[in-house]
Amino acid sequence: MVVEIKKDIFWVGVIDWEIRNFHGYITPNGSTYNSYLIKDKENVLIDTAKDYMLNELINGISNIINPKDIDYLIVNHVEKDHSGCVDKIVEISGATVITNEKGKESLSYHYDTKGWDFIVVDSGDEISIGNRTLKFIKTPMLHWPDNMVTYCKEEKILFSNDAFGQHIASSERFDYEIGDEVFEYAKEYFANILMPYKMLIPNAINSLKDLEIELICPSHGIIWKEKINEIIKRYLDWSSDKVENKAVIAYDTMYSSTKKMAYAIADGLMEKEVEVKIYRISETPLNVIMREILDAKYVLIGSPTLNQxxxxxxxxxxxxxEGLKPTNKIGVAFGSYGWMEMATEKIKEVFKRLNFEIVDDECLKVKFVPKEEDLKKCYEFGLRLGNI
Ligand SMILES: Cc1cc2nc3c(=O)[nH]c(=O)nc-3n(C[C@H](O)[C@H](O)[C@H](O)COP(=O)(O)O)c2cc1C
Incomplete structure (x- = not known):
């Protein structure tokens, strides 16, 4: 399948309907690797796909041009979900690779790039490809050192690579073809890929402010057309320290004691009209829990003590x-134990490193099975917490 997104500009990406584990990020709805082809005096391919999708990528390109006729291959980001076919495309076409200094260096660690032709670009550099001009803007650490975006001036298209992406495999290509659930996918992607670097996002968005943008073409998921302002606004919100009156309770348990505590605390919080999300960690993709933590005010983690x-x-x-570095949270550690409680201290060590405001109480450690009065104390703790 190829889709002409503007005259002579094509989505030639591939749909990975079956991927379920994307470096640990669980993707029940699959993903896409979006590659874009611009047919001009110089034919340009923007990003590729995972290596096992090479045939699909080549088939798509072949619907438009002979892949041998690709002149420029833009590598916005070297992670192999986008650069997995770069070597084969260079081999087939002899295309000149356009990337930045970090991208060139990183490619050399992934491939034998000796003999490849490169154009190394910096932020603000422009290249004419015939009727169109491409401009490059580096976005380092969003989310690798090599990341950049490519802007087509005449067409007002931003090829944003991982920024604004979402893991969804769908036959639809544009935001107006699917509902607002797209924002939940984008939020989950943000929380799990971009959150550690969120402090860089307002500046990166600011560097785009003078560009007129009619389409944002990310490297995963659907293309933004009618919801551009909304997704940019949400990116700015997610990058900020704004929180909702929401508690995420993530716990696990061997014999349900810690679970009982979780539910009792949740009852107190709900009584105070705090939105509560409870997750048993072993039964839930970690990326889903992180999606909810992104804008939660409270993070409650429960663990029994096991072998100290x-x-x-x-x-x-x-x-x-800890790696994803959520900020501005109130942290609560709780759990059941048998003889020497160790788990809650270890949870609080992580909270401290994340600068969470820790709220503690003696009711948060229960010896073996919680009794009625223990659960009442947990409930009352939830009430007090909900007032903070
Ligand atoms: C294999 C095993 C190891 C345990 N190790 C410890 C321990 O080191 N320290 C402790 O205080 N309790 C220990 N316990 C006791 C549990 O923490 C206790 O049974 C607790 O109530 C379990 O809570 P849960 O039902 O939420 O899993 C251990 C229990 C098991 C089954």
Missing amino acids: NLYPEVAKFLSYM
């Missing part, structure tokens, strides 16, 4: 969460 340590699923989640 955290329950392993909770440890795994804490490690993942």
